[in-house]
Amino acid sequence: MTARRSWRERLEFIDRRWLFLILAFAIVLPLVVDLPLPLYVSPMVQDLYDAIEDLPDGSTVLISADYDPSGKPELEPFHLALIHQLAEKKVKMVMYSLWPAATPITEAVLAEAGLTTDYGYRKDVDYVLLGYKEGQQIAMRSIQKSLKGTFPVDRDGTPSNEIPLLQHYDTYTDFAMLINVSAGSPGVKEYVQNVQSITGVPMVAACTAVSGPDYVPYYKAGQLLGLAAGMKGAAEYEKLVGRPGLAMAGMSAQSASHILLIAFIVFGNVMYFLARRSGGAR
Amino acid sequence: MDALQLWISTALTLCILSFLWKDNPLYKLAEHLFVGISAGYYIALAWQETIRPNLVEEVARGNWIRLGAAILGVLMFTRFVPKISWLSRWPLAFVVGMYAGINVIAFASGDLILQLQSTMVDVVHDGWTAVSNVILVIGLATSLIYFYFSKEQKGALGVVSRIGIFFLMISFGASFGYTVMSRMSLAIGRTRELMVSPATTGILLLAVAVFLFVWGRRQRSTGEGA
Numbered sequence: 235m236t237a238r239r240s241w242r243e244r245l246e247f248i249d250r251r252w253l254f255l256i257l258a259f260a261i262v263l264p265l266v267v268d269l270p271l272p273l274y275v276s277p278m279v280q281d282l283y284d285a286i287e288d289l290p291d292g293s294t295v296l297i298s299a300d301y302d303p304s305g306k307p308e309l310e311p312f313h314l315a316l317i318h319q320l321a322e323k324k325v326k327m328v329m330y331s332l333w334p335a336a337t338p339i340t341e342a343v344l345a346e347a348g349l350t351t352d353y354g355y356r357k358d359v360d361y362v363l364l365g366y367k368e369g370q371q372i373a374m375r376s377i378q379k380s381l382k383g384t385f386p387v388d389r390d391g392t393p394s395n396e397i398p399l400l401q402h403y404d405t406y407t408d409f410a411m412l413i414n415v416s417a418g419s420p421g422v423k424e425y426v427q428n429v430q431s432i433t434g435v436p437m438v439a440a441c442t443a444v445s446g447p448d449y450v451p452y453y454k455a456g457q458l459l460g461l462a463a464g465m466k467g468a469a470e471y472e473k474l475v476g477r478p479g480l481a482m483a484g485m486s487a488q489s490a491s492h493i494l495l496i497a498f499i500v501f502g503n504v505m506y507f508l509a510r511r512s513g514g515a516r
Numbered sequence: 517m518d519a520l521q522l523w524i525s526t527a528l529t530l531c532i533l534s535f536l537w538k539d540n541p542l543y544k545l546a547e548h549l550f551v552g553i554s555a556g557y558y559i560a561l562a563w564q565e566t567i568r569p570n571l572v573e574e575v576a577r578g579n580w581i582r583l584g585a586a587i588l589g590v591l592m593f594t595r596f597v598p599k600i601s602w603l604s605r606w607p608l609a610f611v612v613g614m615y616a617g618i619n620v621i622a623f624a625s626g627d628l629i630l631q632l633q634s635t636m637v638d639v640v641h642d643g644w645t646a647v648s649n650v651i652l653v654i655g656l657a658t659s660l661i662y663f664y665f666s667k668e669q670k671g672a673l674g675v676v677s678r679i680g681i682f683f684l685m686i687s688f689g690a691s692f693g694y695t696v697m698s699r700m701s702l703a704i705g706r707t708r709e710l711m712v713s714p715a716t717t718g719i720l721l722l723a724v725a726v727f728l729f730v731w732g733r734r735q736r737s738t739g740e741g742a
Contacts, residue, residue: 254536261700261707307705308698334561368566371618386569427626428618443698447691455634457626464694465701484704491700 246505253498260494264486271486278453279470282438282460285411286319293410294326294403296381298425299343302335305417305442310343311481312440312468313415317347319475321355326399328409330364330385332373332420337366337389358388358397365389370420374428380404406435414439422449426457440467526716529706530724537728655683 239247289295297316301309320327331337340363349355357363364385367373376384381404382394394400406412412435416422422439426449430437436459441449443464453461462471465488468481531546574582588607595604635656637649661673662680669677710717 251536257703258707261703262711265704265707265711304702307708308701334558334565366565368562371615371622375618423626424622427622431622431626431630443694443701446694447687451631451634455630457630464697465704466697480708484701484708487704487707488697488700491703492696495696495700 242505242508245501246509257491257494260490261487264490265484269486269490271489273469273473273482273485275470275474276467278450278461278463279467279474280460281453282440282462283319283471283474285436285438285459286316286325286413287323289323289325289410291324292326294328294399294408295320295411295413296403296406296409297327297329297413297415299329299331299336299340299415300333300421301339301415301417301442302333303339306339307480307484308442308465308468309415309417309440310339311465311479312462312471313340313343314347314479315468315472315475315477315481316413316415316440317343317349318477321347321349321353325410327361328364328381328399328403329362331366332370333417334366334368337363341389358392359399362397362399363389364394371424371428374420374424378405378429378433406433409435411435412437416440416445417442418445421445422452422458422461426452430457440471443467522713522716523720526710526713527720529710530717530720533706534724534728540728540731542724542727654679659683 299313317327329340331340344350344361344363347353349361350357355361364381365388367384369376373384382400385394387393388397403409406429412425412429414422414425414437416425416439422441422445425437425439429435437457438460439449439458440462441464443466446461446463446467449458449461449463452458462468465481465484469485472479472482528546528549531542534540535543571582571586575586588610591603591607593604594600594602635652637652639646639650639653642649658676658680660680662669662677662684664673664677667673
């Protein structure tokens with residue numbers, strides 16, 4: 235017959251599946267029950283918003299959307315709010331992607347933002363969607379030589395030379411700004427190294443939270459004019475643009491799960507020290 | 517069509533999440549589907565976006581020099597023939613050399629020079645900014661000294677190096693925090709997808725639970741899971 239375990243031992247060897255279940259509740263409950271929590275805008279996101287706001291009306295920007303479905307929860311809300319801010323300023327957009335799965339996502343974002351239906355943007359005149367290009371850094375370098383050479387045709391097969399919007403734009407420096415929405419490599423790091431630091435084109439970026447700490451030095455050094463990292467960055471940006479969306483809605487779940495994880499870490503450490511004190515540290 | 521898409525995505529999400537319970541055939545099914553579809557998708561993409569426009573169409577236009585790249589590409593497959601596998605080193609040498617050249621310039625201009633420049637800051641004037649700048653300079657110097665291995669890290673060097681470790685730990689902590697935030701965002705994203713149709717999720721969740729229960733019992737009875 236086995237000896238009954240003490241409550242401390244039972245907690246120490248708790249089945250981790252209980253922790254998964256508690257975490258699931260911490261995520262689901264705030265999504266079901268509205269928990270309005272305060273949201274403060276960080277300087278990085280404020281600078282990003284201001285940099286775009288300072289663009290002259292009617293200028294043209296280059297947007298490289300480099301993410302796939304796994305990056306959607308963090309980046310799609312930013313992408314959507316970005317299109318709204320640019321469209322409200324009547325900024326023209328030339329868009330492409332160095333990630334294969336990003337172009338269909340971009341099309342969905344443009345449709346959801348109502349770029350053509352609500353803002354009256356005309357394809358090839360006010361915006362261009364060039365599609366995907368293989369080659370990573372090589373493609374980035376190639377665009378510096380010639381955008382139209384790198385993308386001979388757009389997403390729909392229209393020759394780039396015949397697209398009215400591209401008549402006066404062919405390299406990074408022709409554009410008022412380079413905007414990168416990135417979930418990894420190739421993305422912000424490669425753009426800063428291969429494009430921004432060489433051409434000096436003004437650049438802002440949004441990235442997943444996991445890459446955020448790697449890119450903050452670029453913002454501090456002025457290589458990025460602004461940076462939105464993760465769902466929190468996207469939520470702050472949505473707040474500034476004045477279009478609360480999925481990121482702001484997800485912040486209460488984000489906060490609840492973080493509080494729970496902090497509690498788990500504290501709990502794990504307390505149990506460890508209790509075990510050590512009783513001479514049974516493992 | 518949308519309904520079918522919803523059922524498939526919900527079912528596959530639940531199959532993957534079932535791994536949290538334990539490794540099981542439903543998880544394996546979803547995993548193998550993902551690997552197979554990804555491989556097929558990327559092969560089709562490579563043909564559609566790279567080989568056809570950059571090689572087939574260019575050669576058809578008379579741009580014969582592209583055949584050189586094609587030959588280098590084919591040489592990669594010589595790895596499967598031991599006698600001539602050494603030929604695969606040529607395309608590899610080309611790729612390594614080209615990327616090294618590109619990255620050296622990119623790193624030097626993007627990371628080295630401009631990042632060094634941004635650490636040369638005012639540590640005297642400008643109030644709290646100066647305090648922040650002092651911390652930046654101390655953090656940079658002590659962290660670099662931690663990676664100085666040409667002298668044993670004892671005495672004053674050891675103390676400075678230990679301060680460097682503190683800064684590195686803070687940096688690792690921040691990275692870990694951001695990583696947790698990213699993973700939670702993914703979980704929130706999937707949860708939101710599952711909540712699009714609670715009825716679909718409920719039915720499929722029940723089906724997955726029943727399967728795991730039956731499978732678990734069968735495993736116990738045959739002693740496979742022991």
